[in-house]
Amino acid sequence: MKSNAKCWKQRQSALGIAMSLLGGCAMGSSEARVGTCPPVVEYSRAEQAxxxxxxxxxxxxxxxxxxxxxxxxxxxxxxACRPIASLDRLDAAAFLEHPT
Incomplete structure (x- = not known):
């Protein structure tokens, strides 16, 4: 009867490689980080009108x-993505119109 030990080693090696590659994909955090939030363009009241x-x-x-x-x-x-401390200015009127 033939030994299938070599076959198991190949499968084990392939599984180890696959686990390493998939593990590398999960290394990043899914939480929002500073710098990943898009900028919000501010428009003047005249432009808004x-x-x-x-x-x-x-x-x-x-x-x-x-x-x-x-x-x-x-x-x-x-x-909402940006932390309050990083806001350049707080427009009180806009805040009152759109409370979070």
Whole structure:
């Protein structure tokens, strides 16, 4: 009867290599780190007023309205990602309009 020890060693080696490679993928943290948050562009009140007027002029059901809504959500997520200590300034009016 043939010995299958060599076959087991090959499988064991392949399993060890696979475990090492997969373990390397899991080394990073899934938590948000400082520096990974996207910047939030600040717009002046005049720019915001102009944009609001342009949005109101859009035809009813315009797709861009939904896209802008998605953009607003992403901006809030980016703001939430940044720690309070790293914020350049706190706009009290904006904070009162959008409390977190």
């Amino acid at each position: 102009r944009a609001a007027g342009e949005v109101e002029a859009l035809p009813e059901g315009a797709v861009i309205e939904r896209m802008l809504s998605d953009y607003a959500v992403m901006r809030e997520q980016a703001r």
